[in-house]
Amino acid sequence: MFEDIPVEVGIVHEGERIRQQQMHVEFGGPKVPNKFELVQMKAPKDVKDGKVTVVGKGLADFEARSRAPIAIIFHVAGKKMEKDLEPVLERRIHDFFNYVEGVMHLNQRYDIWIRVNKEDVKKGLTLEHLGKITIQLMKQEFKFIEKMEAFIYTDEKDIESRIKSAREIYEARDARARTLTDDEVDEFYGCILCQSFAPIHICVITPERMALCGAISWFDARASARIDPEGPNFVIEKGEVLDAGKGQYSGVDEAVDEKSGGVTKEIYLHSMFGLPHTSCGCFEAIVFYIPEIDGVGLVNREYMETCVNGLKFSQMAEQTGGGEQTEGFLGTAVEYFRSKKFLQGDGGWTKVAWMPKVIFDSIVDFIPEEFKDKIATEDVKNLKGLKSFLEEKGHPLAQAWAKPVEEEIPAEAPAPAASEIVPVTASPATLMQVPAGAPAMTLPAMTVPGGGGFKFTFKNARIYADKVIIQKAKE
Numbered sequence: 001m002f003e004d005i006p007v008e009v010g011i012v013h014e015g016e017r018i019r020q021q022q023m024h025v026e027f028g029g030p031k032v033p034n035k036f037e038l039v040q041m042k043a044p045k046d047v048k049d050g051k052v053t054v055v056g057k058g059l060a061d062f063e064a065r066s067r068a069p070i071a072i073i074f075h076v077a078g079k080k081m082e083k084d085l086e087p088v089l090e091r092r093i094h095d096f097f098n099y100v101e102g103v104m105h106l107n108q109r110y111d112i113w114i115r116v117n118k119e120d121v122k123k124g125l126t127l128e129h130l131g132k133i134t135i136q137l138m139k140q141e142f143k144f145i146e147k148m149e150a151f152i153y154t155d156e157k158d159i160e161s162r163i164k165s166a167r168e169i170y171e172a173r174d175a176r177a178r179t180l181t182d183d184e185v186d187e188f189y190g191c192i193l194c195q196s197f198a199p200i201h202i203c204v205i206t207p208e209r210m211a212l213c214g215a216i217s218w219f220d221a222r223a224s225a226r227i228d229p230e231g232p233n234f235v236i237e238k239g240e241v242l243d244a245g246k247g248q249y250s251g252v253d254e255a256v257d258e259k260s261g262g263v264t265k266e267i268y269l270h271s272m273f274g275l276p277h278t279s280c281g282c283f284e285a286i287v288f289y290i291p292e293i294d295g296v297g298l299v300n301r302e303y304m305e306t307c308v309n310g311l312k313f314s315q316m317a318e319q320t321g322g323g324e325q326t327e328g329f330l331g332t333a334v335e336y337f338r339s340k341k342f343l344q345g346d347g348g349w350t351k352v353a354w355m356p357k358v359i360f361d362s363i364v365d366f367i368p369e370e371f372k373d374k375i376a377t378e379d380v381k382n383l384k385g386l387k388s389f390l391e392e393k394g395h396p397l398a399q400a401w402a403k404p405v406e407e408e409i410p411a412e413a414p415a416p417a418a419s420e421i422v423p424v425t426a427s428p429a430t431l432m433q434v435p436a437g438a439p440a441m442t443l444p445a446m447t448v449p450g451g452g453g454f455k456f457t458f459k460n461a462r463i464y465a466d467k468v469i470i471q472k473a474k475e
C-alpha cells in the first residue's frame with residue numbers, strides 16, 4: 001500500500017516521541033501561534049481524488065531544528081458523507097500522522113504540534129507523502145469517503161489568511177452543540193480513541209460536556225457511532241440518574257467500567273472530586289484545585305507562564321493525564337467552561353478564582369455577570385495576591401473564609417506526654433492550609449522541609465485525617 005513512501009507506515013509507530021535533538025522541523029506547537037488542521041465536506045465535482053497540493057517550503061527546504069507555521073486542510077466527498085463527520089475525520093489526522101515512522105503529531109484543531117525527525121528527511125519524506133498517506137488511511141478506514149484531496153500550507157501569510165475562517169468553523173460546530181442539554185437526550189456517547197496511549201481512559205461526551213480534546217461534540221460522536229458502530233465512538237445509554245448535581249448515571253458507570261477493563265467503576269460528569277472523569281493527555285485545558293482558598297483555577301494548554309499556584313500547565317498535565325481518576329486536577333475542553341453544567345457538583349462559578357486573560361476573553365459571555373469582575377487573571381501572580389484580590393472584590397470564596405468556624409471539642413483522649421512528641425516545623429510558604437469543609441484532594445508531588453532533619457515527600461498522596469500526631473518511637 002505504501003511502496004512509494006520512503007519510511008515505514010503502521011500503527012507500530014504510534015506513540016513515538018521525537019525529541020528536539022532528533023527533529024528536523026517542528027510545525028505548530030506552543031511557540032508557533034498560527035497552526036491548524038481542518039476537514040471540510042465538498043461536492044464531489046470540487047474534489048480531485050488523491051491530489052496533494054503543498055504551498056510554501058517543503059520539509060527539505062527547512063534548516064535543521066526549524067520551527068514553522070502550518071495549515072493542513074482536507075476536502076472530502078461521498079454520498080454518505082455528513083457535515084457532522086467532519087470533526088470525526090479531523091480527529092483521525094492525529095492517528096494517521098502518528099502511524100508514519102519518525103513523525104509525531106499532538107493535539108487537534110488550532111493546537112496542533114507536529115515534529116518530523118532528521119532521518120525521515122534524509123530518506124526523502126515530503127509533505128506530499130504525509131498528505132497521500134493520510135488520504136489512503138482515511139479511505140481505507142472510512143468506506144463512505146469517495147474522494148479526498150489535501151492542501152498543506154507552510155507560509156505564514158497563507159495560514160494567516162485562512163485561520164480566521166477555520167476558527168469560525170470550529171466556533172459554529174461548538175455553538176450548534178450548545179443548543180441541546182444533557183436532560184433532553186436519552187443517550188450519551190463514548191470515545192476510546194486515546195486508549196492507544198492512555199489505555200483505561202474513556203471520554204463520555206454529552207451535549208453539555210464536550211470531549212476533553214475539544215474536537216468531538218455530542219453531535220459528532222453520534223454521527224461517528226452511527227456510521228461506524230464498531231469504531232472508537234459508541235452509544236452510552238444514560239440509565240438511571242444517580243446524582244443529578246454531580247452528573248452520575250448508572251448507564252455511564254456501566255460503560256466506563258466495561259471500557260476501562262474494570263479499573264474505573266463510577267464517574268461524575270460535573271464534579272472534579274470524589275469520582276472525577278478521567279483525562280487522557282489531549283485536554284485543551286486543566287481545572288486545578290487551590291486548597292489555600294478552597295477554589296479553582298483554569299489554564300489552557302497555550303499558556304506558558306507559571307500559574308497562580310506556582311505550577312506551569314506542563315507540570316499539572318503530568319498530574320492530570322494518563323487515564324486515572326485524579327481528584328483536584330481535571331482535563332477539559334475550553335468549551336466545557338461555556339457549559340451551564342460546568343462543575344455544577346462543586347459549586348460551578350462560585351469556585352472559580354483565577355484564569356489567564358486569553359481564556360477569560362474567550363468565555364466572558366458565558367461567565368455569570370456577578371462573577372465577571374471577581375475572577376483574577378495573570379496580573380495576580382501568587383496566592384497571597386490572589387487572596388487579597390478575592391477579598392477586595394468580595395468573591396464568595398473570601399466570604400466563606402470570613403465565616404467563623406465552630407470549634408470542634410475533641411473527644412476526651414489522653415494527650416501524649418510532652419516528652420514523647422517530636423516537634424516538626426515547616427516553612428510557612430510550604431504549609432498547605434485547607435479551609436474547613438474542603439473536599440479531599442490528591443496533592444501534587446510536594447516536599448515539606450522539617451526543622452529537625454525530617455523530610456516528608458507526598459507523591460500522588462490522598463490524605464484523610466482529622467489529626468496527625470508524630471511521636472518518637474520508643475527504643
Ligand code: SF4
Binds near residue numbers: 191202212214280282
Ligand atoms: S480526547 Fe476523548 S474524545 Fe478526544 S479523541 Fe481522545 S478519547 Fe476521543
